[in-house]
Amino acid sequence: MxxxxxxxxxxxxxxxxxxxxxxxxxxxxxxxxxxxxxxxxxxxxxxxxQHGRTLDNGQHILLGAYAESLRLMRKVGVDLEKSLLRLPLQMCYPPASGGMHFVAPTLPAPLHLLWALLTSTGLNREDKMSLARFSTTARWMGWQMYQDCSVSELLQRFDQTERLCRLMWAPLCIAALNTPPERASAQVFLNVLRDSLGAKRAASDMLLPRTxxxxxxxxxxxxxxxxxxxxxxxxxxxxxxxxxxxxxxxxxxxxxxxxxxxxxxxxxxxxxxxxxxxxxxxxxxxxxxxxxxxGYEPITTCYLQYAPEITLPRAFFALLDQPELGHWGQFVFDRGQLNPEQAGLLAVVVSASGNAIELDNGALAAAIAAQLAQALGLPELAAPLWQQVISEKRATFSCSPxxxxxxxxxxxxxxxxxxxxxxxxxxxxxxxxxxxxxxxxxxxxxxx
Missing domain, CATH: 3.50.50.60 (FAD/NAD(P)-binding domain)
Incomplete structure (x- = not known):
């Protein structure tokens, strides 16, 4: 041998x-x-x-649940504290858009989710009860389905409110699976929720690359x-x-x-x-x-550079995408809060971006800049100093049931x-x- x-x-x-x-x-x-x-x-x-600058071909978020990724990073000598910004689980929309504010505190699981639910804004009592019912039932099911179906069908079975689906479940599904809820696998979605929302508190943390x-x-x-x-x-x-x-x-x-x-x-x-x-x-x-x-799904990241003093109240916000209004962005990241050398640079992500990339890059960037100006209540965001749109047309497989x-x-x-x-x-x-x-x-x- x-x-x-x-x-x-x-x-x-x-x-x-x-x-x-x-x-x-x-x-x-x-x-x-x-x-x-x-x-x-x-x-x-x-x-x-691009533009003499080092960007990424797509903005990414890692989760605290990514145990193997974090283990190997440590093995090869990555300083996780310096390389990743660790944030608690959150889904926050800009105040000017009147959206939801949901942030989990540093409490043991599942108390961190309960407290986040109780203190969240932008959700009414029915929405909060709907979210609590989903979490309780999914845990009781062991996060397992007898037969896979679409995420949309799963949400209907769990009687999730329209507002909660719009502000929480649909964005999470698209961000995690890069597949629209109506054709995304409910079981795979539950797997992600099991290892993040259903595990210890640190597993639900969001990790943003600083490099x-x-x-x-x-x-x-x-x-x-x-x-x-x-x-x-x-x-x-x-x-x-x-x-x-x-x-x-x-x-x-x-x-x-x-x-x-x-x-x-x-x-x-x-x-x-x-x-x-x-x-x-x-x-x-x-x-x-x-x-x-x-089948494949594209992901598009639109980089918009502004003056260095332009900064957001948070490292990232969720955005209400409304393609019929030209609002394509789903999340915006303040890269300057991750890396001081990128002060004034915002990265806007459009997952499952098949319809968005039918526009030419200039038109898409202009539409996203206008969306940011309106959502954040900052008119100056409509006129970036420069812009760069990067689309990975085969970013992920289509995660169907x-x-x-x-x-x-x-x-x-x-x-x-x-x-x-x-x-x-x-x-x-x-x-x-x-x-x-x-x-x-x-x-x-x-x-x-």
């Missing part, structure tokens, strides 16, 4: 799943080669350079792998996978050759569409594995998958990606 530390493992794709797999394998002493087609680590959660997403974890992960003798190669696109006996070979683009030529294991940690194309190239196997077809998702293992021993689309409790989130990477690494390290 070969020494486990001698396993040569290629991880294709340096998004959060690939980085998680590479870290786990390198930590176990395996010889890891991490390959990324682009020049920037992080996949669909990475930094981008760019590549620096938050992927770059630390790459350094961790390199320090343990692994290889991290960017700008190398794998074109074909070939099985030769008990080994694996990778065919890359012209002039793009990894240092290691033969591998004992392969982990494909790209997006589902790219993984399917790679599997279709597989040579040396009778029947190449196939992936199910996924009963969706079949593949496991980490394929039908061919030694060939594994990692990514937020693989089987798991969570929707396409950073935590889902990291969990998948960890699972794939564990299976890859097993001897067959």
């Amino acid at each position: 070969a020494d486990a530390s001698a396993l040569r493992i290629a991880v294709i794709g340096a998004g959060w799943a690939g980085c998680a797999a590479a870290v786990e394998l390198a930590d176990q002493g395996h010889n890891v080669t991490l390959l990324e087609a682009s020049r920037t680590l992080g996949g669909r959660a990475r930094k981008v350079e 760019d997403l590549t620096a938050l974890f992927p770059q630390h992960a790459a350094d961790f792998v390199a320090q343990r003798g692994g290889q991290v190669k960017t700008g190398i696109a794998v074109r074909k996978i070939r099985k030769t006996g008990t080994n694996w070979e990778l065919e890359c683009g012209a002039g793009e050759t990894p240092d290691v030529q033969l591998f004992d294991r392969i982990i494909i940690a790209t997006g589902a569409d790219r993984a399917a194309k790679l599997l279709a190239t597989l040579e040396g196997a009778d029947t190449p594995p196939a992936l199910p077809s996924f 009963g969706l079949a998702r593949p496991g980490n293992e394929t039908s061919i021993p030694g060939l594994l998958l990692a990514g937020d689309y693989t089987a798991g409790d969570y929707p396409a989130t950073l935590e889902a990606a990291v969990r998948s990477g960890v699972l794939a690494a564990g299976k890859a390290a097993l001897f067959t």
Whole structure:
């Protein structure tokens, strides 16, 4: 039996799943080669350079419930206190919009939710009773459904009020699953609520990155792998996978050759569409594995730069999106409160943004700026100094009820998958990606 530390493992794709797999394998002493087609680590959660500034390709929120993400960040040396702004669970709309104000205090669970409910504003007695009924019944059910359905149907079954659905449940569903409630999985939504609202108080905390997403974890992960003798190669696109006996070979683009030529294991940690194309190239196997077809949802982030003295009363607000009025924004983040170097920069998120991106970027940015000016009662927000719209058209899979998702293992021993689309409790989130990477690494390290 070969020494486990001698396993040569290629991880294709340096998004959060690939980085998680590479870290786990390198930590176990395996010889890891991490390959990324682009020049920037992080996949669909990475930094981008725009206007001479470092932005993200999308604004993200992590949760205190993201146990695996936080564990691996600590492992690779991330200072969580400095890198993440920890806020209590909250759903607050700007005062000028007359919306809801819901903030959980630092009390033990579930008292923090009870107190937040009792002291919330913008909800009437019927709304509050509706929310309490949902929480109590979901806990009694063990956060499990006998048969999956849409989130909209779930909310109807729980007799949730129209106002509560509009101000609380629909925004949370879209933010967590990036899928509209009418076609989003109720079971996956309950899974997220179980691990956040239904767990200890810290699990419901909202964690806002103070640094760019590549620096938050992927770059630390790459350094961790390199320090343990692994290889991290960017700008190398794998074109074909070939099985030769008990080994694996990778065919890359012209002039793009990894240092290691033969591998004992392969982990494909790209997006589902790219993984399917790679599997279709597989040579040396009778029947190449196939992936199910996924629908996709876009996410758009609109960056608006104002004078440095422009700041919001809170680090972020929920926004009432009304597309029929040109109000596309769902959340606005004050990046200056996260990083002083970004003073005056606001990031507005439009999840499930398929209709919004039918507009050209200039028109969408102008509409969002006008929405902010009205919602926040600050007319000057209608005229930003500069703007940048970034859309990830295939940001996540469409998280529909009963969706079949593949496991980490394929039908061919030694060939594994990692990514937020693989089987798991969570929707396409950073935590889902990291969990998948960890699972794939564990299976890859097993001897067959």
